[in-house]
Amino acid sequence: xxxxxxxxxxxxxxxxxxxxxxxxxxxxxxxxxxxxxxxxxxxxxxxxxxxxxxxxxxxxxxxxxxxxxxxxxxxxxxxxxxxxxxxxxxxxxxxxxxxxxxxxxxxxxxxxxxxxxxxxxxxxxxxxxxxxxxxxxxxxxxxxxxxxxxxxxxxxxxxxxxxxxxxxxxxxxxxxxxxxxxxxxxxxxxxxxxxxxxxxxxxxxxxxxxxxxxxxxxxxxxxxxxxxxxxxxxxxxxxxxxxxxxxxxxxxxxxxxxxxxxxxxxxxxxxxxxxxxxxxxxxxxxxxxxxxxxxxxxxxxxxxxxxxxxxxxxxxxxxxxxxxxxxxxxxxxxxxxxxxxxxxxxxxxxxxxxxxxxxxxxxxxxxxxxxxxxxxxxxxxxxxxxxxxxxxxxxxxxxxxxxxxxxxxxxxxxxxxxxxxxxxxxxxxxxxxxxxxxxxxxxxxxxxxxxxxxxxxxxxxxxxxxxxxxxxxxxxxxxx
Amino acid sequence: xxxxxxxxxxxxxxxxxxxxxxxxxxxxxxxxxxxxxxxxxxxxxxxxxxxxxxxxxxxxxxxxxxxxxxxxxxxxxxxxxxxxxxxxxxxxxxxxxxxxxxxxxxxxxxxxxxxxxxxxxxxxxxxxxxxxxxxxxxxxxxxxxxxxxxxxxxxxxxxxxxxxxxxxxxxxxxxxxxxxxxxxxxxxxxxxxxxxxxxxxxxxxxxxxxxxxxxxxxxxxxxxxxxxxxxxxxxxxxxxxxxxxxxxxxxxxxxxxxxxxxxxxxxxxxxxxxxxxxxxxxxxxxxxxxxxxxxxxxxxxxxxxxxxxxxxxxxxxxxxxxxxxxxxxxxxxxxxxxxxxxxxxxxxxxxxxxxxxxxxxxxxxxxxxxxxxxxxxxxxxxxxxxxxxxxxxxxxxxxxxxxxxxxxxxxxxxxxxxxxxxxxxxxxxxxxxxxxxxxxxxxxxxxxxxxxxxxxxxxxxxxxxxxxxxxxxxxxxxxx
Numbered sequence: 001x002x003x004x005x006x007x008x009x010x011x012x013x014x015x016x017x018x019x020x021x022x023x024x025x026x027x028x029x030x031x032x033x034x035x036x037x038x039x040x041x042x043x044x045x046x047x048x049x050x051x052x053x054x055x056x057x058x059x060x061x062x063x064x065x066x067x068x069x070x071x072x073x074x075x076x077x078x079x080x081x082x083x084x085x086x087x088x089x090x091x092x093x094x095x096x097x098x099x100x101x102x103x104x105x106x107x108x109x110x111x112x113x114x115x116x117x118x119x120x121x122x123x124x125x126x127x128x129x130x131x132x133x134x135x136x137x138x139x140x141x142x143x144x145x146x147x148x149x150x151x152x153x154x155x156x157x158x159x160x161x162x163x164x165x166x167x168x169x170x171x172x173x174x175x176x177x178x179x180x181x182x183x184x185x186x187x188x189x190x191x192x193x194x195x196x197x198x199x200x201x202x203x204x205x206x207x208x209x210x211x212x213x214x215x216x217x218x219x220x221x222x223x224x225x226x227x228x229x230x231x232x233x234x235x236x237x238x239x240x241x242x243x244x245x246x247x248x249x250x251x252x253x254x255x256x257x258x259x260x261x262x263x264x265x266x267x268x269x270x271x272x273x274x275x276x277x278x279x280x281x282x283x284x285x286x287x288x289x290x291x292x293x294x295x296x297x298x299x300x301x302x303x304x305x306x307x308x309x310x311x312x313x314x315x316x317x318x319x320x321x322x323x324x325x326x327x328x329x330x331x332x333x334x335x336x337x338x339x340x341x342x343x344x345x346x347x348x349x350x351x352x353x354x355x356x357x358x359x360x361x362x363x364x365x366x367x368x369x370x371x372x373x374x375x376x377x378x379x380x381x382x383x384x385x386x387x388x389x390x391x392x393x394x395x396x397x398x399x400x401x402x403x404x405x406x407x408x409x410x411x412x413x414x415x416x417x418x419x420x421x422x423x424x425x426x427x428x429x430x431x432x433x434x435x436x437x438x439x440x441x442x443x444x445x446x447x448x449x450x451x452x453x454x455x456x457x458x459x460x461x462x463x464x465x466x467x468x469x470x471x472x473x474x475x476x477x478x479x480x
Numbered sequence: 481x482x483x484x485x486x487x488x489x490x491x492x493x494x495x496x497x498x499x500x501x502x503x504x505x506x507x508x509x510x511x512x513x514x515x516x517x518x519x520x521x522x523x524x525x526x527x528x529x530x531x532x533x534x535x536x537x538x539x540x541x542x543x544x545x546x547x548x549x550x551x552x553x554x555x556x557x558x559x560x561x562x563x564x565x566x567x568x569x570x571x572x573x574x575x576x577x578x579x580x581x582x583x584x585x586x587x588x589x590x591x592x593x594x595x596x597x598x599x600x601x602x603x604x605x606x607x608x609x610x611x612x613x614x615x616x617x618x619x620x621x622x623x624x625x626x627x628x629x630x631x632x633x634x635x636x637x638x639x640x641x642x643x644x645x646x647x648x649x650x651x652x653x654x655x656x657x658x659x660x661x662x663x664x665x666x667x668x669x670x671x672x673x674x675x676x677x678x679x680x681x682x683x684x685x686x687x688x689x690x691x692x693x694x695x696x697x698x699x700x701x702x703x704x705x706x707x708x709x710x711x712x713x714x715x716x717x718x719x720x721x722x723x724x725x726x727x728x729x730x731x732x733x734x735x736x737x738x739x740x741x742x743x744x745x746x747x748x749x750x751x752x753x754x755x756x757x758x759x760x761x762x763x764x765x766x767x768x769x770x771x772x773x774x775x776x777x778x779x780x781x782x783x784x785x786x787x788x789x790x791x792x793x794x795x796x797x798x799x800x801x802x803x804x805x806x807x808x809x810x811x812x813x814x815x816x817x818x819x820x821x822x823x824x825x826x827x828x829x830x831x832x833x834x835x836x837x838x839x840x841x842x843x844x845x846x847x848x849x850x851x852x853x854x855x856x857x858x859x860x861x862x863x864x865x866x867x868x869x870x871x872x873x874x875x876x877x878x879x880x881x882x883x884x885x886x887x888x889x890x891x892x893x894x895x896x897x898x899x900x901x902x903x904x905x906x907x908x909x910x911x912x913x914x915x916x917x918x919x920x921x922x923x924x925x926x927x928x929x930x931x932x933x934x935x936x937x938x939x940x941x942x943x944x945x946x947x948x949x950x951x952x953x954x955x956x957x958x959x960x
Contacts, residue, residue, distance in 0.1 A: 119739045119840035120869075142741050166681045175681055177690065178658050193926040199836040200868035201646045201655055201906035203694045204914075204921045205948060206930050210657065210690035214683045231741035259599045261622050261711035302781025356679040360599035388680035389600075426681035434684075441684045446673040450686050452936035456929065468685060 017079035019058050019101065025079065026059060026103070029071045035060045044084075044104045047091040048151070049433060050349060050400065057084065057098030062106050066184065066192065066223045072105050073221065074190035082465050083188065085217040087128060087159030090151045092352055093431025095163065095216045095467050105221060107158055114224070116141060120198065122181055123227045127158025144232045146173040149427065150338055158222045164214030166427030168266040168337070171258075171387030173230070175427070177213045184224035185212055188458045198226060211453075216429050217464035219457040233299045237265070238307035239330035240297070242319040243290025247271040247382075250292035251363035253317035254386035257296075258359050260313050262306060264387055265299040268337050271366070273381035274344075274394075281343035284336050290320065294386065295337050297330070340383050344394050347381075351395040351402055353410060355417035356426030359389040368416050369393050376409040390426035415440065430468045438468065497559035499538050499581065505559065506539060506583070509551045515540045524564075524584045527571040528631075529913060530829060530880065537564065537578030542586050546664065546672065546703045552585050553701065554670035562945045563668065565697040567608060567639030570631045572832055573911025575643065575696045575947050585701060587638055594704070596621060600678065602661055603707045607638025624712045626653040629907065630818055638702045644694030646907030648746040648817070651738075651867030653710070655907070657693045664704035665692060668938045678706060691933075696909050697944035699937040717745070717779045718787035719810035722799040723770025727751040727862075730772035731843035733797035734866035737776075738839050740793050742786055744867055745779040748817050751846070753861035754824075754874075761823035764816050770800065774866065775817055777810070820863050824874050827861075831875040831882055833890055835897035836906030839869040848896050849873050856889040870906035895920065910948045918948065 182196030196209030628647035662676030676689030
């Protein structure tokens, strides 16, 4: 896979300034916050997807204040230099990686909590704070920010917002979009705007706060986040381990739980290959008990009664059910689920895909994945957030270059997810790695409209060029 | 107050077609769906705000299909004719009223339920179905669409979405935005696009589904809605009636409930003037028991325990609390709350405002409202959705013309809400009646950005011109 052809993006009429001028201007304005050492630049050429750009960026700027971000944007606009904003760098779609001629603007050091208000059930934070670190502080006050990506201990709140991060709890508690009240955003030219409200309700003008969420750095740089909190979940969290004959039976049972109007907090499905890999990686024997596994937790008021109802539905659908009554056992089972990603990377290079389908199509999707794997002679262990229909088919291969048959298989998989009324990315985002398929899902008319909206924010095309939207001219020749 | 100066909007280079041509073209394409009789046109010049345009529109088209909507948009684009989309006409901000030279495009007859899927916990409906009618059908299947504006029995789902309607339940169950998965939208030129997903998660490209919600007809015409459902609430719904010495004490107690991490389903605050009017209108004596009144319900699992905790907080904060144990009594108290709007209109002409403030500023806002009322010699009964900080200061006056001192008082009230970190409209929208203050809340830079986004959707400015955004040149001279 090639890196984005960064020379093809639109530039201001005078053309870009020489690279040395840009770095000089940045250094004059921001001093030691500008990093150009080889090791640093190598780090920000890649993310957790493993994909790297073909060449290092010009510089990494580690912003510490809103004014720093504005200064970078003004210099980059004046010199026609692309800006790649970046949080903790844990993305899985190449959305925040910097290449030739680009400046990577990191908000990782802007990691302070500015306010926690139990009265208004909100927190105001800088974007660089890690989700897990924030929630540790909130928990002391009986509060909780629900977004729950598997990466939460290492991913930033700003990154969670920029990708509209999902996670395990979304069917019950919503995606990140439902947990953000307001944002401060720096536009490409350095203008600072405030979108959204400190209030629960607010309908003044177009909802640009919602539009910013999941926009992957192509509209603006998020510099402050007002987060909608919930009361911390208290009381027991009954945990169910359910084993099935095969993955289709497991998927069918999960759909039956939803159809029965029951609301688990998490409902995670592991297929046989995932089960084997996770058992080997963690030393917790799951594969000995069944060929597919569903982990379910209920929480909040009525958690015990809901768990019993869910157990009944699972058993009617062929499950062998175990209850983890001990909180430590339960926590260990959830931790096992969180080890899926590390377990996959032990098997080889792992390209983690991220389709989502309507919940009643989960077993159809699993069936098709098995067919695709066989036909293309590839290995595709697949786990799913079964409560919301989000599957992670994971392609395992050797080396760093994605083999052609993997892309061919992925292409078929995406097309089928879209055909089922689903999406090619449930929670990871488009970034560089999925922009090729963007038009397949949005359609030509909507894609053109989305490009016009991008231009309304960023007329010079300097914010994260080549991410989400392929360069117009280069698109056919420059896929992935 | 004058109507929007519809002659000042941008038109296509050739200028608009003569009105007779537009009506002829519409009638050729759509036959009897095109209405030009005087009574019909008089009806669509106004909404529940009582505000009317200065002159009737050219025609009302009662679309029955998506193709009808596309045909209207194509004819209007070809002839440079403005399009005002309209649902049930229950808006409170003049957002869907048609004036001189405009075509009103109603989706009220597109009122079918296309699909209900318990497996996917979604419904697909046409925009014209009434919220209450839909929920009656859903209830039979143990499902529920949460948006709950006071108008729900007479307002349409499409209108709820176009205004991002709020209501009584938002603190616990979110605003309309949280209950919409996908939309089909016809753009000004007749192009049909699909935004959002049938899935819980989906992050492919910019979130145009979220952007459409609350866009008040200025971006596109909503023609199909995929709604996110919840399981119907079952079990008892404990209901608390709490009486206070004064409204500030009541507001303070409501803030204390939120600060205590408790989650009522509804928490409605009525001040003394509202209490007197509602008591007179409904015959339920509330004013005899206190000078301010808070109605609270809890629901779902743990409802009883939560209600007891809330009672304790209220009593600590000076309330005299009554529990309505009988479901009929409880339903009657909720119905009393829903009669606030009719009770107000009995007092005179009622201009219902709609500010929202951070929840801990509720008592500050009430204090300021009392000062403003006294200083401007106006009457401002005010109820509040206290769970989410949304207040409805209601100006009562004689006749149809809003007196200048009412606008002056409203202006002060809006400025103070914004100063507190709030908004000039929590749930009614900007429409015509609040566009004057849009820039006060958004700021100049964001307002310019919002206009560019509007232009990206609707380059000829034909969709609901003069609503939300004032005509650019005419703005200073053409307020309200």
